[in-house]
Amino acid sequence: MFFPICIDIENKKCLVVGGGNIAYKKIKTLSGYNSDITVVAEKIKEEKIREIGNINIRERRFSGEDLREYMLVVAATDNKELNEEIAEFCIENNILVNNVTSKDKMNVRFGAILENEDYQILVSSHGKNCKNSKKLRDKIKNIVK
Numbered sequence: 001m002f003f004p005i006c007i008d009i010e011n012k013k014c015l016v017v018g019g020g021n022i023a024y025k026k027i028k029t030l031s032g033y034n035s036d037i038t039v040v041a042e043k044i045k046e047e048k049i050r051e052i053g054n055i056n057i058r059e060r061r062f063s064g065e066d067l068r069e070y071m072l073v074v075a076a077t078d079n080k081e082l083n084e085e086i087a088e089f090c091i092e093n094n095i096l097v098n099n100v101t102s103k104d105k106m107n108v109r110f111g112a113i114l115e116n117e118d119y120q121i122l123v124s125s126h127g128k129n130c131k132n133s134k135k136l137r138d139k140i141k142n143i144v145k
Contacts, residue, residue, distance in 0.1 A: 009071070014038070014074070015072070015073045016037065016076055017040050017041065017062050018041055018076035019046060020076070023039065024048050024052075026098070027055060029110060030072075035072075038066075039058065040060065041062075062082070064089060073090050073096070074098045074100070080101040080102075083100065083102065084099065084102065111124035112136070114140055121140060
């Protein structure tokens with residue numbers, strides 16, 4: 001069961017493993033919070049990743065040694081087994097991890113975020129249907145204008 005929480009990731013070391021479109025979305029979200037982001041991927045498939053400023057890109061094969069120095073890890077490869085391996089290691093070592101290929105083999109979920117000067121609201125669908133979270137976020141956005 002996940003407990004909703006807000007966490008300060010400013011200047012904290014975050015690792016995203018993967019170089020595709022989903023990795024790009026996660027990197028873009030994290031970059032809005034001034035975290036220290038490293039991306040490890042054999043190949044950056046989504047070229048928009050390179051356009052995000054202030055990230056360290058390592059185009060190489062992922063290694064388990066990559067995990068030790070990070071506060072938050074996002075397993076965003078297109079290899080479900082690798083993502084689960086990353087998640088298991090992180091969970092066992094008390095590292096926050098989001099696994100994009102599982103609804104429960106992780107200890108952190110991203111949600112649909114709404115921010116303005118007065119509020120920061122996160123809507124989560126328990127990892128079941130991200131589109132519904134985004135729809136609800138947009139409805140709330142119309143209320144808190």
